[in-house]
Amino acid sequence: MKKSEQTEQKIMLAAGEIFSEKGYSAASTSEIAKKAGVSEGTVFRYFSTKKELLVRLVKYGIEMFSEDIAIKPLIELTRAKKNGQDFLYEVSMNRYDLWVKYRNLFKIVIHELSFHMEIKELFDKYICEKVESILSSTYEDYIKSGDFREDIDSHSAIRSFSGMIFILFMEHAHSNENSREKMQRDIKTTIDIFINGVGKK
Amino acid sequence: MKKSEQTEQKIMLAAGEIFSEKGYSAASTSEIAKKAGVSEGTVFRYFSTKKELLVRLVKYGIEMFSEDIAIKPLIELTRAKKNGQDFLYEVSMNRYDLWVKYRNLFKIVIHELSFHMEIKELFDKYICEKVESILSSTYEDYIKSGDFREDIDSHSAIRSFSGMIFILFMEHAHSNENSREKMQRDIKTTIDIFINGVGKK
Amino acid sequence: MKKSEQTEQKIMLAAGEIFSEKGYSAASTSEIAKKAGVSEGTVFRYFSTKKELLVRLVKYGIEMFSEDIAIKPLIELTRAKKNGQDFLYEVSMNRYDLWVKYRNLFKIVIHELSFHMEIKELFDKYICEKVESILSSTYEDYIKSGDFREDIDSHSAIRSFSGMIFILFMEHAHSNENSREKMQRDIKTTIDIFINGVGKK
Amino acid sequence: MKKSEQTEQKIMLAAGEIFSEKGYSAASTSEIAKKAGVSEGTVFRYFSTKKELLVRLVKYGIEMFSEDIAIKPLIELTRAKKNGQDFLYEVSMNRYDLWVKYRNLFKIVIHELSFHMEIKELFDKYICEKVESILSSTYEDYIKSGDFREDIDSHSAIRSFSGMIFILFMEHAHSNENSREKMQRDIKTTIDIFINGVGKK
DNA sequence: GATGAATGAGACTTCATTCAT
DNA sequence: AATGAATGAAGTCTCATTCAT
Numbered sequence: 001m002k003k004s005e006q007t008e009q010k011i012m013l014a015a016g017e018i019f020s021e022k023g024y025s026a027a028s029t030s031e032i033a034k035k036a037g038v039s040e041g042t043v044f045r046y047f048s049t050k051k052e053l054l055v056r057l058v059k060y061g062i063e064m065f066s067e068d069i070a071i072k073p074l075i076e077l078t079r080a081k082k083n084g085q086d087f088l089y090e091v092s093m094n095r096y097d098l099w100v101k102y103r104n105l106f107k108i109v110i111h112e113l114s115f116h117m118e119i120k121e122l123f124d125k126y127i128c129e130k131v132e133s134i135l136s137s138t139y140e141d142y143i144k145s146g147d148f149r150e151d152i153d154s155h156s157a158i159r160s161f162s163g164m165i166f167i168l169f170m171e172h173a174h175s176n177e178n179s180r181e182k183m184q185r186d187i188k189t190t191i192d193i194f195i196n197g198v199g200k201k
Numbered sequence: 202m203k204k205s206e207q208t209e210q211k212i213m214l215a216a217g218e219i220f221s222e223k224g225y226s227a228a229s230t231s232e233i234a235k236k237a238g239v240s241e242g243t244v245f246r247y248f249s250t251k252k253e254l255l256v257r258l259v260k261y262g263i264e265m266f267s268e269d270i271a272i273k274p275l276i277e278l279t280r281a282k283k284n285g286q287d288f289l290y291e292v293s294m295n296r297y298d299l300w301v302k303y304r305n306l307f308k309i310v311i312h313e314l315s316f317h318m319e320i321k322e323l324f325d326k327y328i329c330e331k332v333e334s335i336l337s338s339t340y341e342d343y344i345k346s347g348d349f350r351e352d353i354d355s356h357s358a359i360r361s362f363s364g365m366i367f368i369l370f371m372e373h374a375h376s377n378e379n380s381r382e383k384m385q386r387d388i389k390t391t392i393d394i395f396i397n398g399v400g401k402k
Numbered sequence: 403m404k405k406s407e408q409t410e411q412k413i414m415l416a417a418g419e420i421f422s423e424k425g426y427s428a429a430s431t432s433e434i435a436k437k438a439g440v441s442e443g444t445v446f447r448y449f450s451t452k453k454e455l456l457v458r459l460v461k462y463g464i465e466m467f468s469e470d471i472a473i474k475p476l477i478e479l480t481r482a483k484k485n486g487q488d489f490l491y492e493v494s495m496n497r498y499d500l501w502v503k504y505r506n507l508f509k510i511v512i513h514e515l516s517f518h519m520e521i522k523e524l525f526d527k528y529i530c531e532k533v534e535s536i537l538s539s540t541y542e543d544y545i546k547s548g549d550f551r552e553d554i555d556s557h558s559a560i561r562s563f564s565g566m567i568f569i570l571f572m573e574h575a576h577s578n579e580n581s582r583e584k585m586q587r588d589i590k591t592t593i594d595i596f597i598n599g600v601g602k603k
Numbered sequence: 604m605k606k607s608e609q610t611e612q613k614i615m616l617a618a619g620e621i622f623s624e625k626g627y628s629a630a631s632t633s634e635i636a637k638k639a640g641v642s643e644g645t646v647f648r649y650f651s652t653k654k655e656l657l658v659r660l661v662k663y664g665i666e667m668f669s670e671d672i673a674i675k676p677l678i679e680l681t682r683a684k685k686n687g688q689d690f691l692y693e694v695s696m697n698r699y700d701l702w703v704k705y706r707n708l709f710k711i712v713i714h715e716l717s718f719h720m721e722i723k724e725l726f727d728k729y730i731c732e733k734v735e736s737i738l739s740s741t742y743e744d745y746i747k748s749g750d751f752r753e754d755i756d757s758h759s760a761i762r763s764f765s766g767m768i769f770i771l772f773m774e775h776a777h778s779n780e781n782s783r784e785k786m787q788r789d790i791k792t793t794i795d796i797f798i799n800g801v802g803k804k
Numbered sequence: 805g806a807t808g809a810a811t812g813a814g815a816c817t818t819c820a821t822t823c824a825t
Numbered sequence: 826a827a828t829g830a831a832t833g834a835a836g837t838c839t840c841a842t843t844c845a846t
Binding site for chain 5: 003004007038039040041042045
């Protein structure tokens with residue numbers, strides 16, 4: 001990696017931490033420069049604008065995330081055709097690990113989503129659509145194979161499942177006791193609810 | 202209502218709109234003053250600090266919300282003992298109407314939650330706990346009455362249901378086609394999933 | 403005069419001096435603020451932009467100049483119908499006094515003319531056209547009265563005369579020996595050349 | 604021409620364009636470097652300072668101009684002894700062509716004259732004095748030969764004539780319709796005024 | 805000899821906050 | 826009680842200049 005690329009990385013890394021910590025607009029470029037160990041002028045050599053720093057940072061993060069989400073799980077999935085329960089568990093844990101890895105990125109994206117069109121577009125295009133497309137095709141396989149009900153449209157199902165998982169992650173993010181083991185148990189319960197419902201048979 | 206209270210209200214109203222529109226830290230007190238139709242000095246007569254304006258605004262909003270959520274539905278609930286499905290539907294639609302009414306407040310709370318301890322505490326204390334306590338006692342009634350499974354702890358169930366509904370609201374907030382009718386249908390589907398699951402019996 | 407108008411004046415005055423001394427773009431707002439005896443923030447309360455400060459300053463100066471040039475000499479002119487020689491002398495000396503009074507303004511206008519469209523427009527509209535219109539009508543009176551040649555178009559004549567006077571002012575501005583007496587003599591010589599030419603009869 | 608001289612030329616050329624376009628102090632060295640097709644570092648290898656770039660550029664330009672003005676016209680003048688009218692016409696058109704050729708240089712010199720002593724000195728020494736000395740000796744020849752009046756001192760005459768021509772050039776520079784033909788006509792009129800005056804005989 | 809990455813001082817500008825009126 | 830003028834600290838950004846490669 002060239003030196004200039006290293007500098008760019010250092011700046012994006014520092015910006016990622018500070019943006020996620022105090023939000024884009026409360027973060028100052030001087031603080032970012034200091035954390036990155038470069039002068040403020042250098043920040044603007046690489047990113048002509050504070051906003052551009054945000055957008056490039058998110059774009060770069062999402063690209064990396066995109067690779068991680070697209071490649072890794074599909075390989076594991078095709079390797080062993082699992083039942084719905086196990087599949088969802090794998091997907092959720094994989095997402096959880098990604099969540100941990102990309103925690104800062106997600107925090108930034110979720111926060112700045114509503115203030116910056118560019119971020120919303122990246123989010124819609126590279127996260128929502130991608131996740132939906134991966135899940136929906138698999139979901140419909142399970143319908144065809146007779147495991148899942150046909151009278152629930154896959155969009156609603158996926159949305160509901162995503163919401164359950166999303167809020168679970170949030171709870172863990174904001175709580176102190178957030179071990180991987182607890183997460184495993186919580187995910188299993190959540191999937192149980194999703195597949196079997198809470199109603200008594 | 203006294204004149205001074207009116208002024209305070211005007212300022213909080215204006216602040217609510219601007220905070221929700223561009224975020225707390227990107228909002229400027231001068232813009233708030235202008236929208237409220239008062240001078241900048243006046244803002245600081247009522248709120249010694251921009252941050253205090255945020256906190257008092259959220260506190261006030263949450264108190265009003267608290268009354269709305271605590272009183273209205275409980276009356277309706279006790280009036281007619283419903284089955285779980287109908288109860289959840291009522292609750293969800295009621296929450297949806299509240300969401301619409303308190304849209305700005307929620308947007309602010311969700312955004313500033315992670316940057317301001319005071320907001321997080323208010324949120325935990327007056328929203329999470331309140332909602333959880335209302336729902337969990339009812340939920341356990343349904344367990345006892347044999348409608349719901351005993352092997353799912355009420356916290357997990359409530360969390361999952363909240364997540365499903367939350368993300369549904371989000372989808373509507375960010376989409377263009379967001380009529381009340383569509384919401385009614387979506388909520389019914391979501392409750393169906395929650396109670397019966399997606400798995401084939 | 404209200405206090406706020408006083409402040410605005412102080413800032414424009416300071417800006418006028420510094421702009422004329424080192425040019426618009428080499429002048430710094432902090433220096434202007436210091437010279438005006440206000441804080442830098444105050445400068446931007448009155449002029450949202452450094453550029454706006456320049457434009458408003460020029461506009462204001464030109465308006466004052468416009469009044470001075472339009473009203474004063476016309477009164478004197480109508481009072482006593484003079485011959486061409488005396489008329490031009492009066493006009494030139496009047497212009498010289500204005501030049502001394504508006505020295506800074508002219509320096510700024512002449513310098514920034516070519517970099518800022520707004521200034522050029524103000525200059526064309528309020529100085530060139532005004533001066534031309536005042537002079538040309540009078541000039542044509544002299545033609546009609548048989549004092550001046552008919553075969554020189556008034557625009558060329560006025561342009562030539564203005565150039566002679568302009569460069570004379572410039573010489574005085576850049577020289578050390580620039581008394582009013584010397585100017586009077588130089589103007590008389592210049593007018594002699596203009597009316598009689600340098601060629602021998 | 605050596606390679607290093609070429610580079611120096613390229614930089615001065617680029618600087619000349621940008622300085623004349625937006626003024627010395629609003630021009631940035633990075634822009635100059637880009638336009639010259641060299642790196643920013645290179646600019647500072649050849650010119651230790653932005654200011655030095657300006658001064659050397661002007662010095663170099665004035666030297667070239669000096670040769671052009673001193674050599675060419677004198678040859679033509681001595682070749683054919685003309686009358687005053689024709690002589691002035693030749694000189695003016697020659698100056699006009701030089702003006703077109705050195706347009707950028709003149710614009711820079713005129714603008715920076717009052718902000719940089721070095722430029723003013725170069726201007727006075729190499730342009731004013733030179734032009735004055737060339738013209739004044741010739742002018743006095745015409746006095747002696749009885750063509751021109753003796754009662755006008757040559758400095759005043761030359762100054763007046765220069766002003767007329769200067770402002771004519773300015774008018775052309777700022778107007779759209781600025782053909783060489785129009786200039787020829789305007790110069791002839793101007794000279795007519797200069798020699799014969801506008802007064803009726 | 806040339807490059808372009810890095811710097812840091814300083815530019816313009818914003819804004820929460822104070823205070824005389 | 827209310828105003829809005831004034832502040833000054835801090836923010837984003839620019840740019841001449843240096844220096845390792």
